[in-house]
Structure formats: C-alpha cells, structure tokens
Amino acid sequence: MGRSKKEELLLGTLDMLILRTLVMGPAHGHTIAYVIEHTSEEVLQIEQGSLYPALHRLEDRGWVASYWGPSENNRKARFYKLTAAGRRRLTVETNRWQSMVEAIGRVLGHAGRVVE
Amino acid sequence: MGRSKKEELLLGTLDMLILRTLVMGPAHGHTIAYVIEHTSEEVLQIEQGSLYPALHRLEDRGWVASYWGPSENNRKARFYKLTAAGRRRLTVETNRWQSMVEAIGRVLGHAGRVVE
DNA sequence: GGAATACCCATAGATGTTCTACTGGAGGAA
DNA sequence: TTCCTCCAGTAGAACATCTATGGGTATTCC
Numbered sequence: 001m002g003r004s005k006k007e008e009l010l011l012g013t014l015d016m017l018i019l020r021t022l023v024m025g026p027a028h029g030h031t032i033a034y035v036i037e038h039t040s041e042e043v044l045q046i047e048q049g050s051l052y053p054a055l056h057r058l059e060d061r062g063w064v065a066s067y068w069g070p071s072e073n074n075r076k077a078r079f080y081k082l083t084a085a086g087r088r089r090l091t092v093e094t095n096r097w098q099s100m101v102e103a104i105g106r107v108l109g110h111a112g113r114v115v116e
Numbered sequence: 117m118g119r120s121k122k123e124e125l126l127l128g129t130l131d132m133l134i135l136r137t138l139v140m141g142p143a144h145g146h147t148i149a150y151v152i153e154h155t156s157e158e159v160l161q162i163e164q165g166s167l168y169p170a171l172h173r174l175e176d177r178g179w180v181a182s183y184w185g186p187s188e189n190n191r192k193a194r195f196y197k198l199t200a201a202g203r204r205r206l207t208v209e210t211n212r213w214q215s216m217v218e219a220i221g222r223v224l225g226h227a228g229r230v231v232e
Numbered sequence: 233g234g235a236a237t238a239c240c241c242a243t244a245g246a247t248g249t250t251c252t253a254c255t256g257g258a259g260g261a262a
Numbered sequence: 263t264t265c266c267t268c269c270a271g272t273a274g275a276a277c278a279t280c281t282a283t284g285g286g287t288a289t290t291c292c
Contacts, residue, residue: 011127011216012278017223030240039226043219050279052242057278075239075288094224100127101217103159107133108210110155128249146269166250168271173249191259191268 009045014054016097017044019063019082019090028069028077029055055080063089125161130170132213133160135179135198135206144185144193145171171196179205 021027021035032055033046058064063086071077082090137143137151148171149162174180179202187193198206 009279011129013127013220014278017220020224028240029242036223039223040219041222043215044223047280048241049243049281049283053278056242071240073239073288076286077240097220097224099159103156104129104133104213106157107152107155107160108136108213125250130249144269145271163251164270165252165254165272169249172271187269189259189268192257193269 009047009050013093013097014046014050015058015063016090016093018051018054018058018080019086019093022064022080022082022086023090026079026081028071028079030071030077032080058086061089062086125163125166129209129213130162130166131174131179132206132209134167134170134174134196135202135209138180138196138198138202139206142195142197144187144195146187146193148196174202177205178202 017036018032021032024035027035029048029051033048033051036044036046055064055066059066059080062083064080065083066078066080069077069079133152134148137148140151143151145164145167149164149167152160152162171180171182175182175196178199180196181199182194182196185193185195
C-alpha cells in the first residue's frame, strides 16, 4: 500500500470500513465517506479517488449492490447496500483485522526482551 | 498494499515491525523474520521477497545501517542496526499506528447507531 | 437571469508495498 | 559426494491508494 506524502490514510482496510458503514443501511458515496471521517473523529480521510474504485470493486465482488436514487439534498446519487455475502465478508475482514492488531501489538509490546 | 490470496500478511506495517525488532539490537534478515513471526505467535508471516526489499528501503532512507558479519551458525550474514533517525522514525510510525487502530476501532464499534 | 457554491459520480495515471517465484552461495552432516 | 539448512537477493506481477482531473445538477445569492 502506499503511504502518501500527505501521510493521513488507512492501510488496506477501506473495504472493511465501507462494509461496516453500510450495516446501518444503504448509503451513497458522499455519505459513506462522511460517516467514516466523522466517526473516526477526522483521523481517517477518504479520498474520492479511493472511495469510488473501492465501491466498484466491492460491487464486482458481490459484497454490495447499488441503485440510483435521490440523495437527501435531492441530487442524483448511487446508493449502495450490503448483500448477504457482504455481511459475511465483513465478519471475515473484521476478524482478520482484530487478529492482526493483536499480533502487531505483541511485536510492539515485547519491550526490550531479547529473544535468542 | 495488496492483500494476497494466501491471506496472511501485514498491511503497511512491515517497516515498523522491523524497526521495532531492531531495538533489541542488531540482527540479520533471517533473525528479524523469525523474531517477528515468533513474537506474533505465527500470525504474521514475513516473506523473503518482502523482507529484503524492506530492509534495503530502510537503509536507503537512513533508518538502519548494515554491515557483514558471521551469523550464529557461522554463516555470512548482513546485520542491520537501528540508527538514531530510525529510532525517531519508529516513534512516528508507532504513534500513527496507534491512532489508526483507535480510529478504525471507533468506526467498527459504533454499533448500529445511525449517524445523521 | 446569471454566477457561485455545494453536492455527487467518475476515471486515468502514478506511486509504493507486497507477493510469487526464482537464483545462488556457503557450511555441516551423512 | 550429496543433501539439507541457512542466508541474501532480484524480477515481475498484483493491487490499493493517491493526485489530479472532468462533468453534471440542485440551491442560493446578486
């Protein structure tokens, strides 16, 4: 993954974050990005150039389904909803994430102990 | 970053893990991989094709310095040691990692609450 | 009416990390 | 000798993300 110069992004977790956001109900791109940014207290920044490719990717893989509809502001927007497969996928990715965080935590935390 | 089919790797944290491992003292590639895998309880797998490019990258950036020496098994090995800049870099990356984990945790944890 | 301003979707091209799949050498043991 | 383990390394592909665009449509403001 590429860390950017701007140095404020995610890592490989965007799909998981999108799927998690859609658990609350269908939403369009703009809202998804807003919810993630807001919920993370502005730590996570979702670029449009990352968001839409991710959404298309998720749809290709059958994790989400989309349809056109009017946004809250009466604009044309493409809404995405979680599929049953997407819900299962979210579980898989979340479990993987948790175990990664724990594993990395163990490496970061083995304070000064010399392993021989 | 690319998640692989084998589905058992890291994300963009390899540099941080290597730097953290070197806090315990100089080590060569094989040992670094072993320590990370062992400490993470076999959750993290370090491929050689990822490890050596990462090591060279870290050296190019001045986070580590290397020298040749004999391994514990009396084989020729390139040892890497943390530089002062590398130590500072580790702090930066660790802080970033922690804040990312917390941020993602907030998104994953806002159980069912609808944000409007 | 016309202009400015959100809002909303989208893509091309570049960048950077990691993976797979190799190659190759050197030490120790059988 | 042969075989196995240790150790380093590279090329090429795969993939997610970023930067930088472009465009279209409602609302508001002059």
